[in-house]
Amino acid sequence: MTIVSNTVGYLDGDIHLEAYFAFDDALEGQRPVVLICHAWGGRDEFVAEKARKLAELGYVGFAVDMYGKGVTGSGPKENAKLMQPFMEDRALLQKRILAALSAVKLLPWVDEKRIAAIGFCFGGLCALDLVRSGANIAGVVSFHGLLIPPSLPTKKIMAKVLVLHGNDDPMVPVDHVLALASELTDSCEDWQIHTYGHTMHAFTNPVANNPDFGTVYNKHADKRSWQSLLSFLDEVFC
Template identity: 30%
Template structure:
């Protein structure tokens, strides 16, 4: 296994002090980098381990924060913060840009080779960075298939991969169709994978319906979605480029 170095990074965003998790691959050379966004409750050890796994593959990876170091366990408290955030593209972009600045400032990062991957709210932020015209090599979003402001998807400059559960009531078929229509109209190189039988947040091992209706872990599809994300990066952001 490749030796990975990790450290906590703090930075300001959205009026908070964000607490991110930076994972570096072995060596001293510049590497392609991945900005990794967490789901609505915030950054936890699951996404930190995802950043570590990306570093083992040779990427510089920053798992960014949404809530100033908090992980929400109360669904209503989480929704009270996340719902207005999701309705405000500029706030989401500010959070994404602040993390992106940290990632770009890391000496190991090749600033011309960065991808953004996110889950839920983090995936929506990755899309908003694309709609803001950020130079990314790839965008991946799992469970975060929102549409943006009219016409702004045309500013996306890279392939977009999206994954969602077929039984996700938070991202239902109508939302999937709207997302696909937006990407297609904008001329984006896009893909959408629908994982049969999966609910919202199917990728996350600790969620169930008791946390929030319509969420649930699907281990098989969680593994498949991770392989699909890694495949997207291998195609669009190869470590050996």
């Protein structure tokens, strides 16, 4: 196993973006790719580490950039400021994530017929909006993602969908979960929502430890959700 990682630039209009990717150079030929959508703070070491973990499993891990090359937030106030334009303009969000999908298909190691996307928090919303746009990919997984529906009409969802949600997540009220279930029933042939009891927002992030804000790491939900992801990828890439 020889894990190689690097960054690659791409464009959304005149916005310069920079993704981080990793793959096992000891493997030959093209292989499935997993797009990884970052949380509200921007493309950081958390998603880079996920890219490397996926590379160790034989995938190309591709951590997308939603904000622009080198743009990351320094805390909740700045993170919210960076995220807000995409929350207010979901067409902009879908255009930006589709730019990442176009970029990853240019990598020579990628089998463009076997693409999935995952996302964390804000990134979960990005991953879901990618398939809401009608993108023809194999599957999408949201980890403690925001589930606010877009004002845009949802196109037929081609992918299988898996949503991994904390029951005590204060940022995702029950009505958002129910609304998503109703939306997916109408637009998606194969969907799942897994809810973890006594689990708050950001349950996969080991540094999340702010119960007053609603972000708390949960090692059991973290492990279970990762295992669910791996089983899901085995299924959609078979």
